[in-house]
Amino acid sequence: MGWVLECYTGQRCRDTYSHTCNKGGLITIVKASITGSIIGNSLFVLGGAFFFGGIRYKELKFNPNMAMLNNSMMALVISALLIPSILTHLSVEGFTKSMSQSFSLLVSIILIVIYFAGLIFLFRTHRGLFKDTESISHRLVNWGFKKSVIYLVITTAVMIGVVEILINTVEPTLKSLGWGELFMGAVVLALIGNAAENSIALLFAWRKNMDLAFSICINSAQQIAIFVAPLAVIFGFVYGVPMDLNFHLLEVIAISLSTLILVLVTVDHKTNWLEGVQLIGLYLVFAIAFYFIK
Template sequence: MYKNLIFSILLVFIPISIVGHFLHWSEAVIFITAGLAIIPLAGFMGTATEEIAVVLGPNLGGLLNATFGNATELILAFIALKSGLVQVVKATLSGSIIGNLLLVMGFAMFLGGLRYKEQNFQPTAARLNASSMNLAVIALLLPTAVEYTSTGLTEITIQRLSIGVAIVLISVYLLTLLFSMKTHSYLYDVGMAENENEDKEEAPHKPNLVLWVGVLLIVTLGVAVESELLVESLEKATEVLGLPALFTGVIFLPIIGNAAEHATAVTVAMKDKMDLSVSVAVGSSLQIALFVAPVLVLAGWVIGQPMDLNFNPFELVAVAVSVLIANSISSDGNSNWLEGVLLLATYVVIALAFYFHPAIEGLS
């Protein structure tokens, strides 16, 4: 209830940002208002996707959720890529993985742990997700390792390597969907069963498919417009606000794109549905690494804005550290408030490191 109220209030920033753009207001004002406008749009996009999924049924609905789960980040990153801000795109991708594993899951475990002494979730699914995240780290690490251990390597070679890796990652992502929704769906049914039981106690819910498809289309257009305003004002706004460019890309932008998921994961954790909460946080990170990043590599190749998987080494260190501690904490299928604090503390340390890290050429 409070989440929807906050999102409704934030909608006011949509006309403000658009008016500011046409009246040539300060780039900093446009940047802030566009960022705030994206938050509720992302939230309503998630709601529309869930409502449509109810009508489509568990299989098609699950596929829809898996495809559109990070649509906001994908739209924002694509617009930045189209504008030639490749380093911004890479920073946002790594920041989304870090934010979901540490900030989202950290807050969920901390706030959920304050209400319930211990919370449990499916350990087998957690271990499988951990293995998938390890693959994602390997896939992001190797192109960078090839670049740094070779001499005379051309950008075209790294681009071709990245396209090959992207195809492998998308294939693995599709296989994980087959595994989780078809062949081994029972491993992921614990949290869902609780939701279904609660739904049965409530009045039957029959969403209006035409209405929610229309909402999804309008909200997607809104996200695209606001993302365009955000990207256009990004470089000048960071200078005016005194925000380091790398910090903005890795910390600030992912928080905007993931705000709706943050709220969902924390809300369900406080209702003692840690299975669903962990699924939201880790699943979002997996989708970024195995689907969104590879799709952007292929999209960049198609539109003539080459993007590879040769990330900044410091970003890779931060991602690897995030995956390491998240896997360590989630592998036993049990959580408490202290483990949430450990994840949040790691996120704060990483954020501080990015704040004081010199800007990367092409990101500032």
């Protein structure tokens, strides 16, 4: 339960700046921050966990049931998330902007249904699959539910305040530094939003608890794709600033490749520091590429 609360803390931060940007009409930054959070957790944060755990221990292993479930869910969710973009980039006849927005809204509703189905699976019908991970989590951070919720509320409140200030500085920063919206959202804002996952995942990896480190990274990426992104679309319609799931071609490539690489490096349910370096390296390549998109 603890790692779910931790993931939710980071997710709530991203919810805030997604909704704030939506109201301000900064749709490109919203989409870019979604992209950056997905590839950031899948490559940069997970790679950091692999590296820091790997330099202390020769080999790190994680729960195969958890890895298989997370990988399959991630692949399914990313596939659904990117379908509107694929239709747009293929220039499908009749697939207009308004149709893209309506289709994205439908996809968002489906993804949110899958999200809640996953919660039922995780906490009700198949909870036993992850009992080892929960047991380790309880021993490492034995706060209890009440203290965990209090911690969650306090940190979320602080993060929301920081994000509100941050959002107000986005446009002046873009003008003064000459950055593109894609780079700002996918790299700068995403790294800030992933701060919670960065610290906690690295801590657990250092303690050789790759089950929790892996869960934090992958579940955070999943929640962005399956809950935060759909919620941003829905709130866009509520605020009268319709948003679709039509991402820039580079974003589509980055999300697709990061998901593929994630599955490949975790298929054997073990890892080492070199795989961490490889994941971080790929993330840096994408980050540099985003910089050139103005």
